[in-house]
Amino acid sequence: MIGVFDSGIGGLTIVREILRKLPGYRIIYFGDTARTPYGTKSPETIISYAIQDAEFLLEYGAKIIVVACHSASSVATEALRERFPDVPIFEVVSPSVKKALAVTTKKIIGVIGTRATISSGIYQRKIAAIDPEVKVYGNACPLLVPLVEEGWLKKPETRRIVKKCLIPLKIRGIDTLVLGCTHYPLLKPVIQAKAGRRVRLVDPAEEVAIEVAEFLKANPRFEEKLSRGDEPLIYVSDLTEAFERVARLFMGRRITLLKADCEMSHIIKPHITKTG
Amino acid sequence: MIGVFDSGIGGLTIVREILRKLPGYRIIYFGDTARTPYGTKSPETIISYAIQDAEFLLEYGAKIIVVACHSASSVATEALRERFPDVPIFEVVSPSVKKALAVTTKKIIGVIGTRATISSGIYQRKIAAIDPEVKVYGNACPLLVPLVEEGWLKKPETRRIVKKCLIPLKIRGIDTLVLGCTHYPLLKPVIQAKAGRRVRLVDPAEEVAIEVAEFLKANPRFEEKLSRGDEPLIYVSDLTEAFERVARLFMGRRITLLKADCEMSHIIKPHITKTG
Numbered sequence: 419m420i421g422v423f424d425s426g427i428g429g430l431t432i433v434r435e436i437l438r439k440l441p442g443y444r445i446i447y448f449g450d451t452a453r454t455p456y457g458t459k460s461p462e463t464i465i466s467y468a469i470q471d472a473e474f475l476l477e478y479g480a481k482i483i484v485v486a487c488h489s490a491s492s493v494a495t496e497a498l499r500e501r502f503p504d505v506p507i508f509e510v511v512s513p514s515v516k517k518a519l520a521v522t523t524k525k526i527i528g529v530i531g532t533r534a535t536i537s538s539g540i541y542q543r544k545i546a547a548i549d550p551e552v553k554v555y556g557n558a559c560p561l562l563v564p565l566v567e568e569g570w571l572k573k574p575e576t577r578r579i580v581k582k583c584l585i586p587l588k589i590r591g592i593d594t595l596v597l598g599c600t601h602y603p604l605l606k607p608v609i610q611a612k613a614g615r616r617v618r619l620v621d622p623a624e625e626v627a628i629e630v631a632e633f634l635k636a637n638p639r640f641e642e643k644l645s646r647g648d649e650p651l652i653y654v655s656d657l658t659e660a661f662e663r664v665a666r667l668f669m670g671r672r673i674t675l676l677k678a679d680c681e682m683s684h685i686i687k688p689h690i691t692k693t694g
Numbered sequence: 695m696i697g698v699f700d701s702g703i704g705g706l707t708i709v710r711e712i713l714r715k716l717p718g719y720r721i722i723y724f725g726d727t728a729r730t731p732y733g734t735k736s737p738e739t740i741i742s743y744a745i746q747d748a749e750f751l752l753e754y755g756a757k758i759i760v761v762a763c764h765s766a767s768s769v770a771t772e773a774l775r776e777r778f779p780d781v782p783i784f785e786v787v788s789p790s791v792k793k794a795l796a797v798t799t800k801k802i803i804g805v806i807g808t809r810a811t812i813s814s815g816i817y818q819r820k821i822a823a824i825d826p827e828v829k830v831y832g833n834a835c836p837l838l839v840p841l842v843e844e845g846w847l848k849k850p851e852t853r854r855i856v857k858k859c860l861i862p863l864k865i866r867g868i869d870t871l872v873l874g875c876t877h878y879p880l881l882k883p884v885i886q887a888k889a890g891r892r893v894r895l896v897d898p899a900e901e902v903a904i905e906v907a908e909f910l911k912a913n914p915r916f917e918e919k920l921s922r923g924d925e926p927l928i929y930v931s932d933l934t935e936a937f938e939r940v941a942r943l944f945m946g947r948r949i950t951l952l953k954a955d956c957e958m959s960h961i962i963k964p965h966i967t968k969t970g
Contacts, residue, residue, distance in 0.1 A: 452739050453729045458843075463728050463932045533936055564840045567734075575858075578851050656739045660809055 419446045419645055420630070421480025423471035426454035426654075427661055428563075428600030429486025430668035432510070433650055435627040436484070440634070444647030448474045448678065452655035455563060457532025457599065461493040464534060468494035469501055474653070474678065476505065481643040482633075484626060485509040488598050489534035506633065506640060513625035514596045515544045521618045522552065522594040528587035528617075529556040531598030532563070541596065555590045559583035559599075566601040567664050572608065580605060581612045588613065596620045604667065653678040695722045695921055696906070697756025699747035702730035703937055704839075704876030705762025706944035708786070709926055711903040712760070716910070720923030724750045724954065728931035731839060733808025733875065737769040740810060744770035745777055750929070750954065752781065757919040758909075760902060761785040764874050765810035782909065782916060789901035790872045791820045797894045798828065798870040804863035804893075805832040807874030808839070817872065831866045832874075835859035842877040843940050848884065856881060857888045864889065872896045880943065929954040 420440070422433055426449050433447055448471050450456075456464050468490040472483050483505055485491045485498065491509035498507050518527045529541045536558040545554050561579050570576045587595065595617050597603055603621050610619060634641040654661060657677045665673050696716070698709055702725050709723055724747050726732075732740045744766040748759050759781055761767045761774065767785035774783050794803045805817045812834040821830050837855050846852045863871065871893050873879055879897045886895060910917040930937060933953045941949050 452735060454734075458730075458934070458936060459728060459932050460934045533934075561840055561844060561846075564837055568837060570837075575851050575854050582851075656735050658734070658736045658809075660734060 419444045419478070419480045419651075420482055420484065421446050421448070421472070421475030421478075422484040422486050423448040423450070423468070423475055423490075424486040424600060425449070425456035425467075425489065426451050427664045427668055430652070430665055430673075431600050431603050431623045432484060432486040432626060433652075434669055435623040436630060437650065439627040439631045442646055442648075444645045445650035446475055446478050446480055447650055447652045449652070449654045451657070451661050452680065455489075455532070456487055457489040457534045457563065458560065459489075459534065461534070461538070464490055465494045465497045468498055472498055472502060472505075472507075476502065478651075478653075479645070482506040482508065482630070482640060484630060486600055486626075488600065488622070489532050492531075492535045492538040492540040506637075508626055508630055508633070510622040510626050511540055511544060513629045514598070514620050514622040515541065515548070517620045517625045518594050518596050519545065519548060519552065521620070524591065524593040525549070525552045526590060526592045527552060527554050527594045527596065528584075528590070528592035529554065529596040529598045530559045530562075530583060530587070530602065531556065533558040533560055535598050541598070553590070555587050555592060557583055557586050562605060563599065563601045566604050567660075569663070569667060571604055576605070577608055577612065580608050584609070584612050592617060594618045594620060597622065652676060655680045695720045695754070695756045695927075696758055696760065697722050697724070697748070697751030697754075698760040698762050699724040699726070699744070699751055699766075700762040700876060701725070701732035701743075701765065702727050703930070703940045703944055706928070706941055706949075707876050707879050707899045708760060708762040708902060709928075710945055711899040712906060713926065715903040715907045718922055718924075720921045721926035722751055722754050722756055723926055723928045725928070725930045727933070727937050728956065731765075731808070732763055733765040733810045733839065734836065735765075735810065737810070737814070740766055741770045741773045744774055748774055748778060748781075748783075752778065754927075755921070758782045758784065758906070758916060760906060762876055762902075764876065764898070765808050768807075768811045768814040768816045782913075784902055784906055784909070786898040786902050787816055787820060789905045790874070790896050790898040791817065791824070793896045793901045794870050794872050795821065795824060795828065797896070800867065800869040801825070801828045802866060802868050803828060803830050803870045803872065804860075804866070804868035805830065805872040805874045806835045806838075806859055806863070806878065807832065809834040809836055811874050817874070829866070831863050831868065833859055833862050838881060839875065839877045842880050843936075845939070845943060847880055852881070853884055853888065856884050860885070860888050868893060870894045870896060873898065928952060931956045
């Protein structure tokens, strides 16, 4: 199976894209809705969550892993590759960087994402490693995730907040904008309108699906290991009606969410002297 | 010590109020920032988190527990009392209900809160048990938490979103409005303006602090067990600069956050046959 994990439901945009590019392969997804979101949390916490998420997928038979979450891709990819050296691990930052560099003409690229993604500075580092002349400007837009999850895709409040998020990037003269969070592609029309028609949007979901497809073509040894199946298995660590509604929004159709059997034991070890 | 827990940082508004009403008592706080927010999650998940949070406080020496989180107060209080029968457990719903009933004249009360709090219907049930003639209308306003956490307390977008949240309650003719989430008191000026001057706002932080003070006065046996100390001990399960910034916002002054030594082992037990 192709394993995909995300901090929540947003990664389903990537499942949708993989199904489009690689029909017939069985996908297993894990959305950590019990601890969502990751983007406001520290790198250490995100890394420990990402490792558990990957373990879930491998335990269920995934042969390759796609990190759909930008925050986890930004801070946890290295730790995941160290922990699971035999598993091909794909993430959303590298293919987005590749695409952004391919389409920018003025060599000024903007990135929007969660606080964790933007503070990591990963886009700047990865782009500088390939072409140090390219200027990269990032802006954290934490309000966009809750707006999308409320389904407020076209409301005036959303338009205003998107506009505000883009101002610091527009004044830098970007010609390319990476949508650095799984939720943002749902805001494409508003983002395109506020960024300006000439700004090229990079949707990481499309790029990572292309990368996985190319990898499988080049590596039949992994391709052979993948099972076939039409309907993806979508597991979540917490299940509510709201999550089901958001899942429909992201997949563009009704989809069954399965509750993963998790034990949320966040074992607390006191390490101070009792004083009370 | 007086133990206070919350899904995150918001419960510090309650610490602030308890410090004001009960100066000199030592407070220990646990904010579950590694899994925040709770309000979007299922009752089962919130209950399991709340029990762990209470265990942390008791382990560190808390003698009474205040559930600062409205979502946990709404869905987990009963489970907490069953699990810890010897510990006095306070929560934010009951004192807010008492206050709302005391101040309403038209007997039409509005409640705003997270999705978990509003869906639980707890305000309706508790109020109906005391005065079945009172009408209670709730509305979930999930966007207000991220707006407060961004520090957007007075921005035009916040005003518009608050206005939208209150419309369904205003058309019902409410004369009293319960701020059913730790974050909302920071929006008091905007909420008061949009609700109308005649609507009385109920701030649960104040009410729960009064309830704890009255309990200690009436129960010297518990009062004697409480240790003294000026500065509260504020523990969090995840620590970032953004959480520190929000903590300052809620406490109205600089405050040290201590990282609790948690093991976030969300142990996943596969229960399907491997197919990949």
